[in-house]
Amino acid sequence: MSEGIRxxxxxxxxxxxRTELDNLTPEIGEDSPQFDWPRxxxxxxxxxRSELRSHQETALRIATxxxxxxxxxxxxxxxxxxLDKLSNFRAVSLANNRELLVTDIGSRLGMALxxxxxxxxxxxxxxxxxxxxxLAVNDFQQRFWNNASSNTWLSASAPTASGKTFLVLQxxxxxxxxxxxxxxxxxxxxxxxxxEIENELLSVLGKDAPIDVSSLPLREKYDTATAGGxxxxxxxxxxxxxxLANALGDEANIDLLxxxxxxxxGDNQRGVILQxxxxxxxxxxxxxxxxxxxxxxxNPEELxxxxxxxxxxxxxxxxxPTVLQNIIIAEQAPRKPKLWxxxxxxxxxxxxxxxxxxxxxxxxxxxxxxxxxxxxxxxxGTLVYAxxxxxxxxxxxxxxxxxxxxEHPDRELSELAELARKGVHxxxxxxxxxxxxxxxxxxxxxxLIRLEVERLFRSGKIRFLVCTSxxxxxxxxxxxxxxxxxxxxxxxxxxxxxxxxxLAGRAGRWGNEFQGNIVCIDPKDPIAWxxxxxxxxxxxxxxxxxxxxxxxxxxxxxxxxxxxxxxSELKDVExxxxxxxxxxxxxxxxxSIAQAKLAKRHGDSMVAKLEENLAIIAAQVExxxxxxxxxxxxxxxxxxxxxxxxxxxxxxxxxxxxxxxESADSFDRFVTIMHRINDxxxxxxxxxxxVRLYALVVVQWLKGYSLxxxxxxxxxxxxxxxxxFKLPMLIRRTMELVEQIARFRAPKYLSAYMDxxxxxxxxxxxxxxxxxxxxIGTQLEFGVSTRTLLALMELGLSRMSAVTLYExxxxxxxxxxxxxxxxxxxxxxxxxxxIPAIILREIREKLLQSEDDAPSA
Numbered sequence: 001m002s003e004g005i006r007x008x009x010x011x012x013x014x015x016x017x018r019t020e021l022d023n024l025t026p027e028i029g030e031d032s033p034q035f036d037w038p039r040x041x042x043x044x045x046x047x048x049r050s051e052l053r054s055h056q057e058t059a060l061r062i063a064t065x066x067x068x069x070x071x072x073x074x075x076x077x078x079x080x081x082x083l084d085k086l087s088n089f090r091a092v093s094l095a096n097n098r099e100l101l102v103t104d105i106g107s108r109l110g111m112a113l114x115x116x117x118x119x120x121x122x123x124x125x126x127x128x129x130x131x132x133x134x135l136a137v138n139d140f141q142q143r144f145w146n147n148a149s150s151n152t153w154l155s156a157s158a159p160t161a162s163g164k165t166f167l168v169l170q171x172x173x174x175x176x177x178x179x180x181x182x183x184x185x186x187x188x189x190x191x192x193x194x195x196e197i198e199n200e201l202l203s204v205l206g207k208d209a210p211i212d213v214s215s216l217p218l219r220e221k222y223d224t225a226t227a228g229g230x231x232x233x234x235x236x237x238x239x240x241x242x243x244l245a246n247a248l249g250d251e252a253n254i255d256l257l258x259x260x261x262x263x264x265x266g267d268n269q270r271g272v273i274l275q276x277x278x279x280x281x282x283x284x285x286x287x288x289x290x291x292x293x294x295x296x297x298x299n300p301e302e303l304x305x306x307x308x309x310x311x312x313x314x315x316x317x318x319x320x321p322t323v324l325q326n327i328i329i330a331e332q333a334p335r336k337p338k339l340w341x342x343x344x345x346x347x348x349x350x351x352x353x354x355x356x357x358x359x360x361x362x363x364x365x366x367x368x369x370x371x372x373x374x375x376x377x378x379x380x381g382t383l384v385y386a387x388x389x390x391x392x393x394x395x396x397x398x399x400x401x402x403x404x405x406x407e408h409p410d411r412e413l414s415e416l417a418e419l420a421r422k423g424v425h426x427x428x429x430x431x432x433x434x435x436x437x438x439x440x441x442x443x444x445x446x447x448l449i450r451l452e453v454e455r456l457f458r459s460g461k462i463r464f465l466v467c468t469s470x471x472x473x474x475x476x477x478x479x480x481x482x483x484x485x486x487x488x489x490x491x492x493x494x495x496x497x498x499x500x501x502x503l504a505g506r507a508g509r510w511g512n513e514f515q516g517n518i519v520c521i522d523p524k525d526p527i528a529w530x531x532x533x534x535x536x537x538x539x540x541x542x543x544x545x546x547x548x549x550x551x552x553x554x555x556x557x558x559x560x561x562x563x564x565x566x567x568s569e570l571k572d573v574e575x576x577x578x579x580x581x582x583x584x585x586x587x588x589x590x591x592s593i594a595q596a597k598l599a600k601r602h603g604d605s606m607v608a609k610l611e612e613n614l615a616i617i618a619a620q621v622e623x624x625x626x627x628x629x630x631x632x633x634x635x636x637x638x639x640x641x642x643x644x645x646x647x648x649x650x651x652x653x654x655x656x657x658x659x660x661x662e663s664a665d666s667f668d669r670f671v672t673i674m675h676r677i678n679d680x681x682x683x684x685x686x687x688x689x690x691v692r693l694y695a696l697v698v699v700q701w702l703k704g705y706s707l708x709x710x711x712x713x714x715x716x717x718x719x720x721x722x723x724x725f726k727l728p729m730l731i732r733r734t735m736e737l738v739e740q741i742a743r744f745r746a747p748k749y750l751s752a753y754m755d756x757x758x759x760x761x762x763x764x765x766x767x768x769x770x771x772x773x774x775x776i777g778t779q780l781e782f783g784v785s786t787r788t789l790l791a792l793m794e795l796g797l798s799r800m801s802a803v804t805l806y807e808x809x810x811x812x813x814x815x816x817x818x819x820x821x822x823x824x825x826x827x828x829x830x831x832x833x834x835i836p837a838i839i840l841r842e843i844r845e846k847l848l849q850s851e852d853d854a855p856s857a
Contacts, residue, residue, distance in 0.1 A: 004043075005039065005040060005043045006347075008033075008035060008036065008039075008040060009040075009058055009061065009062070010346065010347070010351055011033040011035070012033075012035060012040070012061060012062065012065045012069075013061060013344060013346050013351060014344065014351050014352075014353050015032075015033065015065065015069060016061065016064060016065050016068070016069065016324070016515065017326045017328065017344045017353050017515070017517070018353050018354060019068065019069070020326065020480065020481070020515050020517050021328070021342070021353075021354075021356075021376050021377075021481075021517065022375065022376055022377065022378035022379055023356060023357065023375045023376065023378060024342065024353065024354040024355070024356055024376070025354050025355045025356075025357065026353075026354045027352055027354060027355075035065070035069075035070075037066060037070060037072075037075045037078070038078075040062045040065075040066075041062060041063075041066060041075075041078045041079070041082060043058075043062065044058070044059040044062035044063060044082050045059070045082055045085060047059040047062075048082060048085045048086050051320075053319050053320060053321060056086065056320050056321055057321050057324070059082060059085075059086060060083075060086060060088070060321055060323075060324060061324060062079070062082065063079045063080075063082035063083045063086065063088075063091075064079070064083075064091070064324060064514045064515065065079070066078060066079025066082070067079040067080060067083070067091075067095050067100050067101070067514075068095075068100060068514060073101075073102055073108075076095075076100060076101055077101070077105055077108055077109070080092050080095060080101055080105055081105075081109070081113065081117065083095075084117050084120055084121070085120065087120070087124045087137075087138040087139050088138065088322060089121070089124070089136040089137075089138070090136075090163070090322075090510055090511035091322075091323070091510075091511075091514060093511070094511060094512070094513075094514065095514075121136060124136060124137055124138065124139070124142055125137065126141070126142060126145040126146070128170065128174050129174055129177075129178040130173070130174045130177035130178045131174075135170065137163075137167065138162070138163065138320075138322060139318065139320065140156075140158045140162055140163075140164075140316065140318035140320070141162075141163055141167045143316045143318070144156045144164075144167060144168075144171070144316050145167065145171055147314040147316050148171055148175075148291055149171075149175075150312070150314075151311075151312045151313055151314040152287070152288075152289050152290070152307075152311045152312050152313070153289075153290045153291075153304050153307040153308075153311045153312070153313040153314075154290070154291045154292065154313070154314050154315075154316065155262070155291075155292040155294070155300040155301060155302075155303040155304050155313075155314075155315045155316070156291070156292065156293055156294075156300065156315070156316040156317075157293075157294045157295065157296060157297035157300035157315075157316070157317050157318070157538075157539075158295070158296065158316075158317075158318040158319075159295065159296045159318070159319060159320075159321070159322070159501075159505055160295050160296065160501075160502055160504075160505020160506065161322055161323050161325070161478070161505050161506075161508060161509050161510045161516070162318065162320075162322050162510060163322065163510050163511070164293055164295070165197075165200075165260075165293075165476055168258065168260075168291070168293055169197070169200055169201060169204060170204070172184060172186065172201075172233065172256075172258060173201070173204060173205060173209075173211065175256065176211055176231050176233065176256075177210070177211065177231075180255075181231070181255035181256050181289070182225045182226055182228075182231050182232065182255060183222060183225050183226060183231070183232050183233075183234070183253070183254050183255055183256075184232070184233045184234070184254070184255060184256035184257070184258065185233075185234045185235075185236060185241060185254050185256070185257050185258070185281070186201075186233060186234070186235045186236070186258045186260065187236055187237070187238060187241060187257065187258065187259045187260060187274070187277065188235065188236070188237060188260050188261065189237065189238075189260070189261045189264045189267075189270075189274075190237065190443065190470075190475070191237060191447065191743075192443060192447065192450060192470060192475050193260065193261070193475060193476070194215050194235050194236065194237055194240075195215070195447050195451055195798075196451070196454075196475065196476060197235050197260070198213055198214075198215050198235045199451070201213045201233060201235065210230060210231060211230065211231045211232070211233060212224075212225070212230045212231065212232045212233070213232075213233050213234075213235065214232065214233075214234055214235070214794075215234070215235045215236065215240070216778075216782070216790075216793065216794055217234075217236065217240045217241070217243035217244035217247065217778060217781075218244075218247070218778070218794070219244070219247045219248055221234075222234075222244070222248065226253065238270065238273050238274045238276075238277040239273065239744075239747070239748070239781070240781065241277045241281075242273070242276075242277060242280070242630070242631075242632060243747075243751075243775065243777055243778050243781065245277075245280055245281070245284075245630075246630050246751075246775065246777075247775065247778075250284075252280075252281070252284040252285075253284055253285050254281050254284070254285060254288060255285070255288070255289065256288075256289045256290075256291070257278065257281055257288060257289070257290045257291070258290075258291045258293065259274070259278065259290070259291070259292045259293065259303075260293050261293070261294065261295070262292035262293055262294040262303055262541075263294040263295070263297055263539040263541050265278075265303070265541070265543050265544065266540075266541065266542045266543060266544050266547060267544060268544065268574075268575075269544075269574070269578055269633070271543065271544030271545075272543075272544045272545055272578045272579055272581075272582045272632065272633060273578070273632045273633050275543055275544070275545060275582070276582060276585075276632035276633075277632070278290070278306075279306070279597075280629065280632075282306075282308070286308065290307070292304075294539060294541065295502050295505065295539065296319065296498065296501065296502070296505075296538040296539060297317070297538055297539045297540075297541050298538045298539060298540045298541065299540065299541050300315045300316070300317050300541065301315040302541045302542070303541060305597070305601070306597045319538070322510040323508040323509070323510045323513060323514065323515065323516060324508065324514065324515040324516070325504055325505070325507055325508055325515070325516045325517075325518065326344050326345075326515060326516070326517045326518065327344065327345040327504070327518050327520060327533060328342055328343070328344050328345075328353070328517055328518065328519045328520065329342065329343045329344070329345065329350055329520055329523050329533070330342055330356070330372055330376075330519055330520065330521045330522070331343075331522065331523070331524070332522075333355065337358075337361050337362060337363075338357055338358045338359075338360070338361060338362075339355055339356070339357055339358075340355065340356040340357075340358065340372065341355055341356075342354055342355070342356055342376075342519075345533070356372065356375055356376055357375070358371045358372065358375055359371070359375070359402065365485060365486075365528075366391065366394055366395050366398060367398060368485060368521055368522070369384055369386070369395050369483060369484075369485055369521065370384070370395050370398035370399045370402070371398070371402065372483055372519065372521060373395075373399060373464060373481075373483040373519075374399050374402040374403060374464070376481065376483065376519055377463075377464065377480065377481045377483065378403075379463075379480075380437075380460055380463035380464070380480070381457075381460065381463070381479050381480035381481065381513075382463065382464050382465070382479060382480065382481045382482075382483065383465050383466075383467055383471070383477075383479040383481070383482045383483070383506065383507075384396075384399070384464065384465070384466040384467070384482075384483045384484075385466075385467060385468075385471070385482060385483070385484040385487050385503065386440075386466050386467065386468055387468070387486070387487065387488040388468060388491075389440075389442040389444065389468055389732050390728065390729065390732060392440040392441070392442055392466040392467065392468055393429050393440050393466075393728060393732075395440075395466045396429070396433050396438050396439065396440040396464070396466040397429065397433065399438050399464045399466070400432075400433050400436045400438040403436060403437060403438060403463065403464065405436060406435075406436065406437060409435070410435075410437075410461055412456060412459075412461060413434050413435055413437065413456065413461055413462075414435060415836070415837040415838050416430075416434045416449070416452050416453070416456060416838065417430075417431040417432070417434050417435050418431075418836050418837060418838075419448070419449060419452065419836040419837075419838045419839065420434070420449060422708065422836050423446060423448070423449060423706065423707060423708055423800055423804075423836065423839075424446070424449070424707055424708055424711065424731060425708060425711050425712075425727070425731055427727055428731060429728055430449070430453075434453070434456075434462065437461060437462055437463040437464070438462065438463065438464045438465075438466075439453045439456075439457065439462045439464070439465050439466070440465070440466040440467070441453050441454070441465055441466070441467045441468070441470060442467070442468040442470055443468065443469075443470040443739070444732070444735035444736050444738070444739045445735065446707055446735075446798075446799075446800050447798050447799070447800070448798040448800045448801060448838065448839070448842065449800070451798075452838055453465065454475070454477055457477070457479075458477075458478075465477075465479070469488075469489050469490070471503055471506055472489065472495075472499050472502045472503050477506060478506050478507070478508070478509025478512055478513070478516075479506055479507055479509075479516070480507070480508070480513055480516065480517065481507060481516070481517040481518075481519060482503065482504065482506060482507045482516075482517070482518045482519065483519045483521070484503070484518065484519070484520060484521070485520070485521035485522055485528055486522070486525070486527070486528030486529055487500060487503065494529075494530050494531075495534075496534075496537075497534035497535060497536075497537035498537045498538055498539040498540070500533075500534045500537075501534065501536055501537055501538075502539075503518075504516075504518045520533045543598075544578070544579065545579050545582055545583075545598055546598065546601055546602075548575070548576065548579040549579070549598070549602055549606060549610075550602075553609065554572075554576070555576060555579065555580070555583075555610070556606075556609045556610060556613055558570075558572060558576040558580060559580060559583075559610070559613040559614065559617065560613055562580060562617065562635070562637060563616060563617055563620070563637070567638075567678070567679070567680075567682065567683050568683065573682075573683065577633075577635060577682065578633045580635060581628075581632070581633050581634055581635040581636065581638075582632065582633070583610060583614060584614055584617055584618065584621075584628065584635060584636045584637065585625060585628040585629055585632070585636055586598075587611075587614040587615070587618055588618055588621065588624070588625035588628055588636060589625040589628075589629065592611065593607060593610050593611050593614055594607050594611060617636075617637050620637065620640060621636050621637060621639075621640045622640060622643070623636060623639055623640055623643065623756070623759065627639060627755055627756070627759065630751075630755060631748070631751065631752040631755065633748065634681065634682065634748065634749065634752045635681075635682065638680065638681040638682055639681065639752060639755075639756055641680045641681070642676070642677075642680040642681045642752075642753065642756045643756050643759060643760060644680075645676065645679075645680045646756065646757060646760040647760065647763075653760075653761070653764065653766060653769070654769065655669075655672075656757055656760075657669070657757070657769060658670060658673060658750075658754075658776070660785075661699050661702040661703045661785050662703070662785075666699055667695055667696060667699050670695035670698055670699060671691055671692055671695045673750070673753060674691045674694060674695055675688070675691060676753075677749050677750075677753055678691075681749060681752060681753065682749060684745045684748070684749045685741070685745065685749075693737070694737070694741045694746075696713075697710070697734075697737045697738065697741050697742050698741065698742050698746050698750075698780070700713065701738060701742040701743075701780065701783045702779055702780065702783065702784075702785045703785065704783065704784060704785065704786065704789050704803055704806055705803070706800065706803045706804065706807075707734070707735065707738065707800070710734055710738070711730070711731055711734045714730055714733075714734050715727075715730065718730070738783075742780055742783065743780060743781060743783070746780050747776070747777040747778075747780040747781050748777070750776050750777065750780065751775065751776060751777035754775075754776050758770050774790065782799060783799050783803075784799075784802075786806075786812035786813070787812060787813045787814065787815070788806060788809055788811060788812050788813060788814040788819065789802055789803070789806050789812075791814055791815055791816045791818075791819045792805060792806060792819055794816055795816055795819060795820070795846055795847055796846040796847075797842060797843065797846055797847070798842065800839065801839045801842045801843060804835055804836070804839050805823075805835075805839075805843060808826075808833055809822060819847070820847055823843065823847045823848060824847075824848065827848060830843070
């Protein structure tokens, strides 16, 4: 940046940031600066032509200041023109919506400037072929749209607030409507993001669109789409995709795969499952079209390394800003714990912006976060990052004591409080907090509650929201201000710079705000911030399989130990088992690891060592690669040893089967099965003394128990056994058990158990014992064991709503059509059924539609 405007830009930065923060006292004796706007705007228009992020940020700062700070309409108009030069059309729309600009700016511009603006808008528009309308886009969005249409494999990366999700969904719908593609899969890393994307797609499509959207891995909708009926978009996690692929077998044929948050192919444990899912779909359809989306990646082209040789590939990369993001440093004034000096990071240094006064002494870390957030983000739209669910609840409670009570009770907040009390527990902390406009949010919460919290935060009714690392796991939740101190991802692990900047990207979502603020508390504390506030960084993309293999001979040594060492004595089992399973399944399928695509990324010596040890293991494995392919992350050697254990079993073979959950002996059967899995397949349910608890959770989940029922049962168990407990911790622990055991480990390993058991039953001629009903993995993923419950969820209800409604239904075998009839016949009685208002709203939205809008069978 030219030295000639540095001082003015510094002053402008301080002014624009101050407008974002509440309860800030300016520096004593500081005069309000006077800006030479024509000079600044000229500099901004020159910098806007640069590709450097720092230049683009300066131009954006000048444009934003002109539009928001100055009272002269010509200056505001010039700022809007500069935003237009930056292709930041959504910021111009935001300025119009907030009445910062007088409408019809074109009529006030000269002919040349007006023609230039019109040309830019035409150049930065894309045609939505299915509707014939033009969509205004920024540079990244335009390059994505053009390349996604012309390439078969595309990897696109851009900062968090650049409008990726919005455009990808628009392109996906347009592609499905304007091409021959019949089935698409949108892969999201978490169930929370699956719910969000599914709802956004349904909202954009509307009721009459010729495209179905589903997050259930059932083949019914797939068969309809491939037979020429309604086209289909599946929204899945990678685990759900494998469930659908298992149901379809050799018939799986997906036309388009979109992988959101694709950098998570490097995640420990689940990264290899994602890699396996992508490869599995490619094997089923050689002409599969693949689109990877990742936030601010260093090397998005890495995801194209495994594309077919004849595929047209392209990487679209952008690091240009669409919204200002201010890193604000908060440090306590010497000897004055209630006074905090705030400064904004800028140009490699920092600029003081004022003093924040707190109402009480912040004597603990939690109080620092709560008190500073309550003061600096008083106007709302404030997120606080907490390093755990328990901490989130405590910080939210502290904030609630500082915010003024609402003048009048809000109906929507009261309905959310009702849902929290009835759906979780009468004393669940969220209930009393949301009535004050404060909430907390973490991944194990029921999806219906979590989505309602997010909706009310976006609407402004929830003013303060305390979140955990769910925010960097793909939830598209934006805010004005984030307050953070010593962020961690996982227990005790300082957050990596790229994760920090992914979190920071939630502040100031493009089109919602001009700026976002990230308040970093105590940045010089080496315990909280071991390396200080992280410098801007981008995700390095590396497959989990590659990362493990690059550790030298550790993987080879693990494979050697895996053959001879009992599971209970294996070291580093969590570190190497997933990748080891992937390598062995690949070897079984190809007959040589040297033929795999990963071989080209590793040296001949490493490949040879792997080959040697995998050959030794494969010689002990009788099961075919087909079974191994069905269970990514589960070692084929473990599957073989489980089969051997079945063959050696001398009792009645029926004892190997799980009992229906309604059966009196179901619990004992699951206990035995979990021990058998631990001994032969993988130590999935440890420590062993908790196996009975895990089995109880699985049985209750499959029975369709509500979370509230499971929590009550957990409380009763503690009381009956004379065990003390703290209610908030017990509630969180029950939620965690549901997510980690009932919905993750149990589906993965019980599915494998049942597959191998069916193999054994076929061997001994007892096919009569094989139940062809719903796969147990799917039952556990959704917490259903009856046709009625599944039908309600197929119709679009969340599990919480489906279970609540199912409690009122006598029959367990209703089809979707019969469920719709049952609901329609009893609509007038709903108000007397003591069903929470939010659940009633979801039932009416999903099930009480006109006959023309009713979901197809």
